[in-house]
Amino acid sequence: MHGELMRYFLLFICCLTFSAHAIVIRHDVPDEEYKVKENTIPQLATFYFDGAHGTLIEPSWIITAAHATFCVSPDSSILINGNLVNVENVYIHKDYKPGKSHDIALIQLREPVADVIPFAINTDSNELDKNLWFIGIGGTGNGLTGQTVDNYENEGQMRKAQNNVTFAKGPLLKFDFNEGNEALPLEGVSGGGDSGGPAYMFQDKLGIVYGISSRVEGGDIGKYGVKEVYSRTSYFVPWIQQIISGVNTRGISHQRLQQLPAGLTEDILPQVCEDISIGERDI
Numbered sequence: 001m002h003g004e005l006m007r008y009f010l011l012f013i014c015c016l017t018f019s020a021h022a023i024v025i026r027h028d029v030p031d032e033e034y035k036v037k038e039n040t041i042p043q044l045a046t047f048y049f050d051g052a053h054g055t056l057i058e059p060s061w062i063i064t065a066a067h068a069t070f071c072v073s074p075d076s077s078i079l080i081n082g083n084l085v086n087v088e089n090v091y092i093h094k095d096y097k098p099g100k101s102h103d104i105a106l107i108q109l110r111e112p113v114a115d116v117i118p119f120a121i122n123t124d125s126n127e128l129d130k131n132l133w134f135i136g137i138g139g140t141g142n143g144l145t146g147q148t149v150d151n152y153e154n155e156g157q158m159r160k161a162q163n164n165v166t167f168a169k170g171p172l173l174k175f176d177f178n179e180g181n182e183a184l185p186l187e188g189v190s191g192g193g194d195s196g197g198p199a200y201m202f203q204d205k206l207g208i209v210y211g212i213s214s215r216v217e218g219g220d221i222g223k224y225g226v227k228e229v230y231s232r233t234s235y236f237v238p239w240i241q242q243i244i245s246g247v248n249t250r251g252i253s254h255q256r257l258q259q260l261p262a263g264l265t266e267d268i269l270p271q272v273c274e275d276i277s278i279g280e281r282d283i
Contacts, residue, residue, distance in 0.1 A: 093105065
């Protein structure tokens with residue numbers, strides 16, 4: 001697939017499967033205030049040429065959303081801090097239910113990343129009302145129009161936005177997209193193309209991952225009033241620690257998705273993965 005045909009095919013897949021993700025901004029704040037440099041968060045990993053992310057939490061481990069791993073497998077290459085790194089293994093939570101919960105996975109790298117300080121994961125259930133940041137390179141727009149620029153058209157422009165946690169229970173965090181006086185100065189939510197990215201903050205110069213971008217609910221993508229849903233890292237601490245320890249990982253994880261995202265089939269998956277994979281041409 002090439003050119004416009006590939007673009008529209010990939011956008012079809014993204015609309016059906018990447019239920020959340022990139023940055024949609026306030027209508028009354030200039031876009032330039034949201035734009036950041038590509039290396040703003042060197043811990044941010046990118047899986048495909050037009051998006052899907054994870055976060056380095058150990059030198060050899062990346063945390064992400066389960067549904068974002070459909071083309072990540074042993075020997076895959078992903079991008080982190082401007083360098084291609086090889087995947088050793090993928091661990092998807094065994095209780096992952098598409099569009100519902102447990103949308104979390106860990107990616108083990110073949111070699112540790114030596115030039116980046118990993119983020120920590122939040123281990124305390126104190127997330128409510130926290131002011132956290134989102135970041136990504138996918139589609140954009142504003143709260144009045146929703147997403148109007150897709151992840152293909154965005155051409156890798158990185159943006160970040162802030163939002164407050166309004167729900168923190170069980171495996172989920174939720175955020176509301178507010179406007180006017182109720183909104184934060186750089187209020188925003190995800191658009192299309194950056195599933196798996198972090199909801200994070202810095203404490204004493206250390207980055208901490210509180211959530212993992214999963215999906216949206218309760219409205220049109222990117223419009224005011226929509227709810228952003230993230231997987232809650234504090235809930236999954238025991239699972240994360242057990243996977244990284246290497247103890248009984250088969251009993252608590254799968255090596256690949258048990259159900260492909262809507263729009264994908266086993267027949268077309270190899271071609272899709274070839275078309276969206278990151279290579280030297282994308283650096």
